[in-house]
Amino acid sequence: MIKISKLSKTYSTGTFTVPALKGISLEIEPGEFVAITGASGSGKSTMMNLLGLLDRPSAGSYILDGMDVSNLDDNEYASLRNRKIGFVFQAFNLLPRLTALKNVELSMLYAGIKLEERRKRAVEGLTLLGLEDRLHHFPNELSGGQNQRVAIARALANQPAIILADEPTGALDSQTGLEIMSIFQELNRHGTTVVLVTHELNIAQHSRRILRMADGLLVADEEVTHPLDAREELQALREKGAEA
Amino acid sequence: MNIGELVLVAIESIKSNKLRSFLTTLGIVIGIAAVIAVVGIGQGGRAMLMTEMEKFGTNLFGLWVNYRDGESFRIDDLSINDISVIKENVPQVKYLAPVTYNQMPLRGSKGQKTVQVIGTTAEYAQIRNLEMAWGRFIRDDDAAVGRRIIVLDEKTAVKLFGPGNPVGKRVMIMSNSAVVVGVIKSDSSMLGFNSQQVAYMPWSFLCRLTDWKVIHELQGSAESKEEVETAMNLAKKILERRHNAPNHYYAYSMEQEMQSANKVTGIMTLVIGCIAGISLLVGGIGVMNIMLVSVTERTREIGIRMALGARRKDILIQFIIESIVLCLLGGFIGIIIGYGGALLVAKLAKWPPLVSVWTVVLAVGFSMAVGLFFGIYPANKASKMDPIEALRRD
Numbered sequence: 297m298i299k300i301s302k303l304s305k306t307y308s309t310g311t312f313t314v315p316a317l318k319g320i321s322l323e324i325e326p327g328e329f330v331a332i333t334g335a336s337g338s339g340k341s342t343m344m345n346l347l348g349l350l351d352r353p354s355a356g357s358y359i360l361d362g363m364d365v366s367n368l369d370d371n372e373y374a375s376l377r378n379r380k381i382g383f384v385f386q387a388f389n390l391l392p393r394l395t396a397l398k399n400v401e402l403s404m405l406y407a408g409i410k411l412e413e414r415r416k417r418a419v420e421g422l423t424l425l426g427l428e429d430r431l432h433h434f435p436n437e438l439s440g441g442q443n444q445r446v447a448i449a450r451a452l453a454n455q456p457a458i459i460l461a462d463e464p465t466g467a468l469d470s471q472t473g474l475e476i477m478s479i480f481q482e483l484n485r486h487g488t489t490v491v492l493v494t495h496e497l498n499i500a501q502h503s504r505r506i507l508r509m510a511d512g513l514l515v516a517d518e519e520v521t522h523p524l525d526a527r528e529e530l531q532a533l534r535e536k537g538a539e540a
Numbered sequence: 541m542n543i544g545e546l547v548l549v550a551i552e553s554i555k556s557n558k559l560r561s562f563l564t565t566l567g568i569v570i571g572i573a574a575v576i577a578v579v580g581i582g583q584g585g586r587a588m589l590m591t592e593m594e595k596f597g598t599n600l601f602g603l604w605v606n607y608r609d610g611e612s613f614r615i616d617d618l619s620i621n622d623i624s625v626i627k628e629n630v631p632q633v634k635y636l637a638p639v640t641y642n643q644m645p646l647r648g649s650k651g652q653k654t655v656q657v658i659g660t661t662a663e664y665a666q667i668r669n670l671e672m673a674w675g676r677f678i679r680d681d682d683a684a685v686g687r688r689i690i691v692l693d694e695k696t697a698v699k700l701f702g703p704g705n706p707v708g709k710r711v712m713i714m715s716n717s718a719v720v721v722g723v724i725k726s727d728s729s730m731l732g733f734n735s736q737q738v739a740y741m742p743w744s745f746l747c748r749l750t751d752w753k754v755i756h757e758l759q760g761s762a763e764s765k766e767e768v769e770t771a772m773n774l775a776k777k778i779l780e781r782r783h784n785a786p787n788h789y790y791a792y793s794m795e796q797e798m799q800s801a802n803k804v805t806g807i808m809t810l811v812i813g814c815i816a817g818i819s820l821l822v823g824g825i826g827v828m829n830i831m832l833v834s835v836t837e838r839t840r841e842i843g844i845r846m847a848l849g850a851r852r853k854d855i856l857i858q859f860i861i862e863s864i865v866l867c868l869l870g871g872f873i874g875i876i877i878g879y880g881g882a883l884l885v886a887k888l889a890k891w892p893p894l895v896s897v898w899t900v901v902l903a904v905g906f907s908m909a910v911g912l913f914f915g916i917y918p919a920n921k922a923s924k925m926d927p928i929e930a931l932r933r934d
Contacts, residue, residue, distance in 0.1 A: 345928055348847070350846075350847065350927050350928050350931075351928055370851070370852055371851050371852070371853070374846065374849050374850060374851040374852070374854075375849065375851070377846075377847060377848070377849045378848065378849020379849070383847050383848070385931070389840070389843075389844045389847070389931065390844075391841055391844060393552075393553070393556040393557075394552070398552075402845070402848055403848040403849060405545060405549075406845070406848055406849040406850050406851075406854065407849065408542075411545075450848070454849075
């Protein structure tokens with residue numbers, strides 16, 4: 297699915313050059329649930345930008361879904377982002393003046409899918425995430441958890457190769473965060489490859505593999521033997537709430 | 541992603557911020573309205589002028605001394621015999637009459653007035669399309685018999701005899717008298733060409749009164765519009781030959797006058813239209829200004845769209861189309877307001893409102909062009925954004 301080798305990224309600001317990634321190699325197989333963690337400044341954001349084709353590496357190679365994408369132009373990047381990658385952001389990044397439905401349609405719009413088909417698939421996607429009665433609401437009329445679910449529906453709309461989630465629970469309370477994590481786990485159970493970028497260890501524990509970064513290097517690559525199950529945690533939380 | 545989809549995206553975005561969109565395009569509204577109104581009023585005024593001039597008779601031409609080139613008037617420059625010679629030799633000439641001007645004090649039973657008296661012959665009525673209110677105009681036999689008659693216009697008639705039919709009454713001209721045989725309708729011309737008070741008498745009678753056999757001008761009309769040019773040129777040649785005075789005469793036609801009037805009003809409309817066009821330019825800069833602000837404000841949106849797979853070209857086209865749609869919208873509102881303005885002025889000035897299809901097409905085209913031109917820079921700026929930077933911005 298993803299194969300990167302000796303990937304590095306250096307930012308130059310005039311006189312200074314700052315190495316953000318210092319040559320990272322790793323592979324992610326289809327159907328994996330990977331969390332990338334690290335303190336701020338560890339290079340995980342740069343990593344996420346490179347994986348998400350928002351930025352170009354300074355050196356190294358990146359093979360996505362069997363295709364070498366290290367040396368493509370802006371248009372090809374845009375097209376690959378559109379088809380292969382589904383972004384979920386901390387701040388949801390929905391367009392505030394569009395309804396939930398229109399927001400989900402947006403990525404399909406850029407894929408050139410016809411209006412009727414877009415509408416049908418957007419309704420299906422939102423229904424799957426339990427938002428069938430929120431189709432025509434604007435983002436400011438929805439709760440944080442609902443907004444993030446709209447964003448997930450949007451990320452899934454073009455059936456991407458991977459879901460790239462950048463601190464997806466960062467703006468949510470812990471219970472809502474767990475709800476979102478349970479969605480990712482559910483998606484992963486059905487075969488979707490999920491790459492999660494987070495600095496919260498307990499969130500990372502929901503994945504099945506944790507990549508730890510520090511100073512632009514990959515310092516650990518651990519399998520999670522007993523991932524936390526967000527559904528069970530939620531159940532427990534609700535029981536506790538009912539007792540109290 | 542096709543253009544139709546992008547137009548929808550643009551419309552959605554314009555709709556989502558109605559007040560700002562309206563304010564953005566207000567400059568275009570005013571600019572287009574001004575251009576449409578000015579051109580509409582100008583064209584209406586021109587059409588009005590033309591119909592007024594046509595009342596004089598479109599086939600009209602005149603011959604007089606070439607004062608323009610410094611020739612001076614001699615008493616025998618035009619003679620009454622010239623008329624019959626010209627009419628015999630130039631078949632294109634339908635009517636031809638002598639015109640002699642004289643200011644004379646006229647006195648009637650109710651009052652007096654000094655008016656322009658024109659000494660002429662019967663054909664003058666046909667040449668100038670004169671209409672009678674009462675009685676008749678000068679006839680051919682008046683001169684032969686030597687009748688002492690006068691034809692007044694309505695205003696003069698009222699001044700001299702009060703309202704009512706004055707035919708048969710006497711007018712005193714200094715120590716002489718003349719009988720009123722007819723009254724000409726003075727039509728209410730907007731341009732005031734006919735507002736001057738005039739009386740007509742047989743040319744021979746006027747000569748006798750003033751003791752001066754002179755013709756100031758020959759006026760005639762051609763068989764058709766196309767023949768005016770030939771008729772007047774041939775007539776001029778005959779005069780030159782008969783009086784042995786090359787380049788001494790000058791011929792003019794209403795057709796020429798109309799053309800030059802047309803030119804003048806056309807240039808005026810163009811000049812004022814250009815000034816109005818400047819406001820369009822200012823409007824366009826306003827659009828660019830707000831579009832630039834809008835691009836900065838919507839940095840996040842641009843970043844999101846890019847992350848979702850919008851190519852730079854898609855962003856570029858989206859913003860250009862937004863600008864074009866905005867300007868077109870302003871253009872349409874402007875056309876309606878401008879047309880309303882032209883209609884109002886036309887109604888007040890009693891002339892036909894004329895906003896030609898071409899003016900509208902041009903206005904629409906121009907507002908599109910303004911949108912395109914002033915949209916390119918902001919759109920280009922939007923499309924050049926770095927998606928990472930754009931996403932990070934609040």
